[in-house]
Amino acid sequence: MRTRNVFLSVIVLAGSLALAGNALGDDEQSLGNLLFTDPNLSLNRNQSCSTCHSLAPATNAATQLPFGTPGFVDPLNVFDGTPVSAGSTAGDFGSLNAPSAGYAAFSPDFFWDPIAYVYTGGEFWNGRATNLEAQAAVPLLNPVEMGMPSQWAVVTRLKENTNYVRLFQQIYGLDLNAIPAGNLAPGHIPPPGAVPAVYAAATQAIAEFERSPVFNQFTSKYDFWLAGMTALNSNELSGYNLFNGKANCFDCHLSFTGVDSAGNPTPPLFTDFTYANVGLPRNWNIPGTPAPDPGLGGRRDIAAAWPDGSQLGLHKTMSLRNIAITPPYGHNGVFSTLEQVVHFYNTRDTLGPLDANTNAGFGITGWPAPEISSNMNIAEFGNLRLTAAEEAQIVAFLETLTDNYPATGGDTNVPPGTPSPFANTPLPTIPVKLSATGPGTVTLWGRLGKSYQIQFVNSLVVPRLWQTLATVRLGTNGFTVVDTNTISSSSRFYRAVELP
Numbered sequence: 001m002r003t004r005n006v007f008l009s010v011i012v013l014a015g016s017l018a019l020a021g022n023a024l025g026d027d028e029q030s031l032g033n034l035l036f037t038d039p040n041l042s043l044n045r046n047q048s049c050s051t052c053h054s055l056a057p058a059t060n061a062a063t064q065l066p067f068g069t070p071g072f073v074d075p076l077n078v079f080d081g082t083p084v085s086a087g088s089t090a091g092d093f094g095s096l097n098a099p100s101a102g103y104a105a106f107s108p109d110f111f112w113d114p115i116a117y118v119y120t121g122g123e124f125w126n127g128r129a130t131n132l133e134a135q136a137a138v139p140l141l142n143p144v145e146m147g148m149p150s151q152w153a154v155v156t157r158l159k160e161n162t163n164y165v166r167l168f169q170q171i172y173g174l175d176l177n178a179i180p181a182g183n184l185a186p187g188h189i190p191p192p193g194a195v196p197a198v199y200a201a202a203t204q205a206i207a208e209f210e211r212s213p214v215f216n217q218f219t220s221k222y223d224f225w226l227a228g229m230t231a232l233n234s235n236e237l238s239g240y241n242l243f244n245g246k247a248n249c250f251d252c253h254l255s256f257t258g259v260d261s262a263g264n265p266t267p268p269l270f271t272d273f274t275y276a277n278v279g280l281p282r283n284w285n286i287p288g289t290p291a292p293d294p295g296l297g298g299r300r301d302i303a304a305a306w307p308d309g310s311q312l313g314l315h316k317t318m319s320l321r322n323i324a325i326t327p328p329y330g331h332n333g334v335f336s337t338l339e340q341v342v343h344f345y346n347t348r349d350t351l352g353p354l355d356a357n358t359n360a361g362f363g364i365t366g367w368p369a370p371e372i373s374s375n376m377n378i379a380e381f382g383n384l385r386l387t388a389a390e391e392a393q394i395v396a397f398l399e400t401l402t403d404n405y406p407a408t409g410g411d412t413n414v415p416p417g418t419p420s421p422f423a424n425t426p427l428p429t430i431p432v433k434l435s436a437t438g439p440g441t442v443t444l445w446g447r448l449g450k451s452y453q454i455q456f457v458n459s460l461v462v463p464r465l466w467q468t469l470a471t472v473r474l475g476t477n478g479f480t481v482v483d484t485n486t487i488s489s490s491s492r493f494y495r496a497v498e499l500p
Contacts, residue, residue, distance in 0.1 A: 028449070031167045032209025035202055040157050041140060042088040043147035043184075049139065049206065052085045053101040055214070058325065068408035071326040072101040072215060078326065083286050083333025088147040095144075095290040096125055097333035100326050102403075103319045105132060105211040105428045107273050118274045119296060125315045125331045126296050127275065132207035133430075137199070141187075151199040152182035152191035158202065172201045172449035173473055197476050201448050204430070211427050218267050218422040220321065221400040221409055226257060226267070227421030230413045232400065239397025242390055247345070248380050249394070252276065252317045260426065267422040270320035270401065277313035279348055279376045281368035283334040284358050292371035293331065313372030324399040332371070335363075338398060342391045349382035434496045437480065442494050445477045451499040454481050456492050466495070 035041065036049040051074070057066040058075035071078070074085045077098065084094045110122030110130045119127060123135035139145040140154055148154050158164045159176045168174045179194050209215075224230045232240060243249045250256075252274065258266040275296045282292055296302055297312030315331040329335040335344065340363050347367070354366030362368070370376055386394070405411070406418040432452070433445040446452060451473045455466040470481045483492070 027167070028171050028205050028208045029212045031164075031171060032205035032207070032212075033214075034163070034167075035206050036209050038161075040160070041146060041148065041154060043149075044088045047088040047146050049101075049136075052098040052139075052145075060325075067325040067402075069217075069219075069322070069325070069402060069404035070102075071322045073326045074098050077328060077333065081328055081336050083283050083328050085145075087142075087144040089144075092144040092147070093287040095286060095288075096293055096331050097328060099125065099316075099318050100322060101210055102215050103269055103321050104135075105207075105216060106269050106319075107131075116274070119302075119311070119314075120275075121273045122316070125293070126299055127316055128299055132210055133200070133203050136203040136206040136210075148184075150182070150185050150187040150189070150191065152185040152189070152195050154202070155179060155191075155195050155198045156181045156183055156185070158198065168198065168201060171205075172197075173475065174198050174201060197448075200476065204448050208430075211429070213427070216427055217403040218420040218425060219403045219405055221402070221405040221411075221414075223267055223421055224405060224411075224414045224418075225400070229418075229421065230409075230411055232397075235393050235396040236400050237397075238390075239393035239395070240400075242386070242394050243397055246390070247384055247386060247394055249345075251380055253320050264424065265422070266425055270323075271317045273317065275311075275314035275316055277315070277370070277372060277374070277376045278330075278345070279370035279373070279378075279382070280330045280332060280334055281357050281362075282371035283330075283332040284356050285334075286332065294372065295331070297375075310375060313370075313375050320398060321401050322403055324395075324402050338395050339391065342386075342394050342398075345381045346384045346386045346391060347382075349378070432496055432498055434494060436494075440483045440485075442481050442483070444472070444474065444479045444481065444496055446474050446496065446498065448474055448477065450474055453497045453499060454494060455497060456483065456494050458492055460493055469494070471499075 037055065039045050039048045039051070041048065053072045054075045055070055055072070056075070057068065057070050058073065058078035059066050061079050061081070076082060077085065083097055085098050086093055104123060107123060108121035110127045111120055113120050121127065123129040123132060124138075129135035129138060140148050141150070148157075155176070158168070159179065159181060165176045168176050174194065174197060176198065179192050179198065182189070182191065185191065221230060221232070225232050240255075244255055252272055253270040254272055255268050255270060257268060260266050277295070293315075294312050296314040297306065297309060302311050323329075324338055327336060327338070329338070329341045334357050335341045343363055344367065351363075352366035354361055354368045356362075356368055402408075406414050407416045430447040431445075432447075434454075435443050437443040442454065444452060444454065451471065453471045454469045456469050457464050457466050469483055472479060472481070483494075
């Protein structure tokens with residue numbers, strides 16, 4: 001069971017234990033898979049989450065053959081080099097390159113780190129979604145993506161599918177049939193009361209699917225090398241040493257194993273989840289030539305907190321896992337090849353000026369000016385003094401980060417079917433949060449559809465005799481429980497126990 005403790009007098013004391021049973025498990029992830037791949041959840045029934053984050057390998061434009069594993073990006077972008085994805089409505093396009101959904105589950109909730117003095121975590125290039133659930137809620141309603149006009153309209157599409165009706169009842173206790181239809185209901189019309197709960201459950205299911213091993217394989221050559229099961233060739237090993245030395249890549253793209261709370265090794269994710277302005281040139285190939293995206297500093301909340309503009313131009317440092325099969329690169333998709341990316345980091349400040357990325361000399365005779373020059377990282381790269389051979393070695397190392405090595409590597413030491421050496425790495429889960437929100441009042445956040453027992457004790461002296469205050473099946477987050485007996489004790493401790 002998973003437990004969350006709260007100490008009230010009224011004061012909060014937080015702590016959690018591991019979940020022992022998971023009754024939802026595969027059912028919820030299976031529902032998430034269905035939702036992730038369902039084009040009926042877009043305005044014109046022609047686009048799903050998997051349109052821009054494909055579950056199938058993209059086609060390699062150079063070989064005209066599929067890659068050996070999915071990169072969870074837009075396969076059209078990979079094949080034809082287009083920098084952004086088309087929307088459900090013809091002629092609509094996003095303004096940023098769709099990042100890979102692979103390993104996105106490991107990004108922590110968005111927060112300000114007062115020690116490192118940086119923002120960290122979140123989803124999207126500017127971190128505007130706190131977590132995966134918040135991220136999954138956005139594309140469905142984005143006019144230039146899936147284009148649905150409201151949550152009610154999405155729920156109405158869910159109601160059309162009898163399998164969804166059954167699964168939402170089974171997993172979350174939500175009756176879709178009880179909600180009146182609102183075909184393409186506009187967002188300004190108040191929806192029936194149950195609509196937000198159903199929409200939140202749907203986005204949770206998608207997020208849970210993204211937390212599954214489908215997106216988090218840890219089966220690259222690098223993983224097997226870390227485990228001592230194979231060897232890097234000379235170019236790959238030289239690239240590894242450059243990555244962690246002269247090229248300084250590891251400063252943001254962490255490449256070393258860690259250790260979890262149980263003492264087990266954890267694989268590197270090749271990101272520190274922070275934000276930086278690397279000085280990308282403007283991409284004039286984006287349809288409609290939108291203005292450069294201001295990144296983190298373009299968010300209203302961040303701009304208000306930093307009126308000096310010190311967060312402008314900062315975009316999230318994404319994982320480098322599967323980077324070799326996920327072109328184009330950069331938040332605006334300005335780079336078409338991995339070689340071009342490495343060359344830019346090496347020579348950004350020395351190659352010379354150029355007018356635009358549409359110039360044939362792009363990356364050869366010069367680089368255009370940064371699309372946003374303020375707050376640019378000039379300390380760690382831009383003039384790395386790498387030779388052409390060293391650039392190639394770094395690319396060779398980055399190619400070892402591609403998953404499904406047992407099936408594609410032709411390595412007798414790692415034959416097809418070899419499991420990941422990090423197969424037991426715990427995948428992220430939805431945290432259980434219990435907070436004191438008033439005198440004798442505790443509020444619960446957790447996994448929708450799960451049952452929780454709110455318990456209390458008046459002392460933490462052993463033996464602790466926990467008593468039940470309430471048992472609830474969580475239908476909406478922010479569920480409040482009132483303890484009318486707190487006046488009988490000068491202090492009281494609470495915990496939420498997630499039932500199997």
